[in-house]
Amino acid sequence: MNLAERLGHAPDARLLIVNADDLGMCLSANTGILALLDxxxxxxxTVMTPCSWAPAAIGAAGGHDVxxxxxxxxxxxSYRWGPVTRDAPVSSLVDADGYFPRDCRTVEERANPDEVYRELRAQVLKAISLGLDPSHADNHVTPPPG
Structure with missing residues (x-):
């Protein structure tokens, strides 16, 4: 059985999934994305659990595919966020101010794979602890400056 069939469609159905990322980043992102879902x-x-508006987003997203x-x-x-991991060191994932780096290249060059795993797992567990039953995951990509 292919994915289309598992979703209740014909085996040869073509499906379009339109996903809005950055839910939970700020109030305006929550307002716009939730209105589009509704x-x-x-x-x-997809919700960004390191951001301060993630709990509100998850609380309001009931019944939607998030x-x-x-x-x-x-x-x-002027608006930064950092790791949700609190029970182990993740120093390779932060800059001098304690926030995540501004671009992917810095992460690729500095991040310890064990710390990456620990942090990503913590983000999923935080979403679950806030009441989300995550349907999928994607990644936040920031291009290098310039």
Whole structure:
């Protein structure tokens, strides 16, 4: 049985999934993405658990297809976020200010794979602890500066 069939469609059906990422990043992202989900204009969303608006997003997303937006970068100048891991060191994942690096290249060059695993697992577990039953995961990608 292929994915289309598992989703209740014909085996040869072509399906389009439109996913909105960055849910939980800020109030305006939550407002816009939840409105699109409610209107049926998008199929799903993914929440950034390191961000301060993630609990509100998860609380309001009931009944929608929501996954976890795995996050190791924080690209904004005046709004930053960092690891959710609290029970083990993740120093290779943060900059001098304690936030995630601004771009993927820095993560690729500095991140310890064990710390990456620990942090991504912690992000999924945080989503679950906030009441989300994640349907999928994707990643937050920040291009290098310039």
């Amino acid at each position: 209107a049926g204009a998008i199929s799903s969303a 996954g976890v937006h795995l996050t190791l970068t924080s690209e904004w100048d």
